[in-house]
Amino acid sequence: MNSVVLSPAAHLWLRRTRLIALLLLLFGALAGTSLLAGAEPTGAEAVLDQVNATEPAEHQPFGVREMYLQADLVVKSVMIFLAFCSLLTWAVLLEKLLVFGRARRANQQFLQAFRSGDKAALTALAERSAMGRMWQVAQGELQHFRRTAKDRVDADRITRLLQRMALSASIVQERDLARLGSMMGVLATIGATAPFIGLFGTVWGILNSFASIATMRSASLAIVAPGIAEALLATALGLFAAIPAVMIFNKFARDINGFVGGLDNFSAEMLASTSRQLEEEL
Template structure:
């Protein structure tokens, strides 16, 4: 038979002994922890895959001899760096389609188009990162609320029993402190993962910006050739 004595420090026992408010807090924190780990695992896969594919794309791009041919192959690619590349090619074609080419205006538009593409891709890549930030910031306070409520309930029990023995309040306080422990259990991985993933996304953003700058320089040299023609 399941032992529900709170003195065993069994998580199940502590949960079953708690009142409905503290139970609600505990369930919410456990769900937050599950959501946190789902986001963490999703980001680990997504960022790892994105970094590998960016490396592959850059290697293939700099080995390509014909940008137009390379664009035809990669035009449907949804990789962030491929979208930045596509934005640059699209703006280049629009700016050089007419008879007269404004060199400075074309350079500015190319920089703006690729810069906007980088910002858009980073926003997309960062989606759901706010879940980690929210859990990391809020979970400890939710757990603290459960603790405060449980301790208030314990002191109410003292008044009702008219007994100040520690044995009367200890189980209730243990249940209450378990809520704080759950809050920290949800918050600590969320904070660590948020900081780590933010750093990784910043590094990807830096790589996209470096690629955009290098591609911009390549198109600028091509622009000089187009104008001299």
């Protein structure tokens, strides 16, 4: 096969063509690089640029006080209401501790006087304790029985007397228990509803955060985080109010049950003592 022999002029033209093509390739590469550098960032780069652009020059404190001040009216109202519920819970705790303490001491003093048979002490302590008030109404029934029965005392009449004494004592007992159980419904209501009230504040705050995203047209953390923090603070306050309320309610519910047991035992002891006394008189 015959080879093609190029002239010197053709070799020169070929070298120039290759050089021009190489220069065009280099120019195209440089132009593409400059276009990429001047293009708008997208994706993760855009988010990072927005975060850097909105990042404050100095560190700003952002505590509970700042979260409350930056919250809107609805979230602030929820926070104030939950704080009031928490204060009310602790106030009920202090009041109940004092009331139950006095009631226990008064019952113990009266029970000691009753078992010792000290009539003067019984009369002096009767109005101070639930057991004393139960004893008073029972003694009233006994005195009425003595005035009306006279010589007609028999087992049937004694049985009816003991029933009336038990009924009168139970009425007084229920009144004292109602006094001890006051504000228990408030504790139960706070314990049951405070978390949901806090959740309402959280949902409202998150809705405001999404609204700020739409308004600012930016999903940067610096814009979203404050609103979410304010929203979560409402939930935290709801739990802070509800958890102690539930624990305090359970404590005093157990105390009331123990108080009821003590009064029931005293009522049985009082009726047994009266029954023995009347049988001895027969």
